[in-house]
């Protein structure tokens with residue numbers, strides 16, 4: 001028997017079937033369209049994502065000659081914050097999903113920050129006011145989509161992040177689909193109180209959000225329901241936001257353990273155990289996971305909006321490369337960045353700056369700079385942003401990381417991994433399994449049904465595939481970091 005995992009990411013949707021050793025038995029993946037109707041707007045079509053989900057489930061099962069009966073449970077993990085609103089009777093979305101990177105709510109950020117600053121909800125939610133989180137996306141949709149607010153007041157509208165939307169469909173949709181989410185996803189809406197783990201009435205009132213549209217909040221690991229349709233009869237037993245899922249997949253269960261996931265964006269999470277640590281250095285506080293009725297575990301998170309997305313942009317918008325993996329070949333055509341620094345503030349800058357007014361900048365251009373230098377600067381941008389996050393994390397948590405566990409699509413890039421280790425001046429460790437996001441959701445589901453006994457059982461599945469050790473002289477590292485920070489300052493204040 002096996003465990004299945006739906007990984008609904010920003011770029012694509014995967015279904016992965018794992019065995020007890022956490023090895024992949026079968027994997028199917030499909031990309032969905034990225035919609036950019038206006039500068040700064042990013043949308044996904046929820047119907048397309050639901051169709052892709054069904055398709056990858058069927059494909060992965062078929063490839064391995066399996067049926068849903070061979071799965072003891074399925075977990076769901078998802079891009080967080082991305083907001084969908086649909087009609088409970090027709091199942092029809094009122095609008096495309098507003099993706100976490102979307103910046104259309106920046107005027108609302110300014111408006112709400114005017115009264116008491118951007119940190120006015122930090123104590124309850126762990127989050128600053130930013131375009132990133134679901135609260136303002138819901139507010140925007142309610143105000144701007146015809147009939148939505150009216151229908152919401154009539155009790156016809158359901159809100160969900162992608163976990164909720166998929167779970168509702170997987171459990172029957174219009175015919176009694178379950179409307180719930182887990183604590184990790186709820187902690188990214190900016191509507192849940194981190195201490196009570198309940199929707200907060202005061203926040204709902206401030207953002208103007210009716211209670212009736214919100215899902216129930218449950219733990220990350222329990223049997224929520226038995227699936228209908230494509231996964232007929234399989235217990236749906238785990239839900240985790242994708243970055244929390246990667247933390248679980250990397251078996252970072254002890255306080256002080258951290259991972260960094262390099263996908264569309266880049267997200268470092270540090271387990272802080274059952275203590276709720278508020279950041280004073282620009283990170284966010286979030287729920288790490290809650291396994292059944294065990295105490296909730298928290299994390300500090302450094303969120304970077306644009307990492308692999310910059311590689312995609314060079315590919316799709318500039319045509320500089322054909323496929324993402326070509327970026328490494330391009331960057332290796334030169335020895336260094338040629339003095340060029342690329343700050344990808346396409347969605348403003350998230351941690352540790354939280355500047356909605358920042359926009360992308362390439363600094364240090366001269367006639368010497370080639371496309372190779374640009375490619376290199378694009379890769380280095382991810383490593384510099386990670387360095388800033390790590391520094392903030394060490395200050396907030398009062399710890400020194402002795403190594404960094406990495407995962408995600410970009411970690412196949414050897415040049416990036418070496419540069420990352422050079423910049424951080426700590427070893428970078430890539431585990432044997434880099435599909436840690438899907439694995440984390442599989443673990444959550446498998447623990448709920450007793451497929452895995454306990455956390456030690458899971459730890460045994462973790463192993464190191466490769467380690468990169470720092471090689472760069474300190475003076476060079478410091479000089480490059482100085483230039484990066486200068487370039488970052490150049491990106492501020494562009495959007496007025």
Ligand SMILES: Nc1ncnc2c1ncn2[C@@H]1O[C@H](COP(=O)(O)OP(=O)(O)O)[C@@H](O)[C@H]1O
Nearest residue numbers: 009010011263264308309311324325409410413
């Ligand atoms: N060899 C590579 N070098 C750098 N970036 C890469 C490489 N291969 C893929 N990527 C980037 O990794 C991202 C996909 O990683 P993934 O973990 O699947 O992301 P997500 O979960 O956000 O959809 C894309 O943004 C892509 O551009």
Ligand SMILES: O=P(O)(O)OC[C@H](O)CO
Nearest residue numbers: 009010079080263264265
């Ligand atoms: O889908 P990913 O891997 O880009 O992750 C997106 C994050 O969950 C956004 O908060």
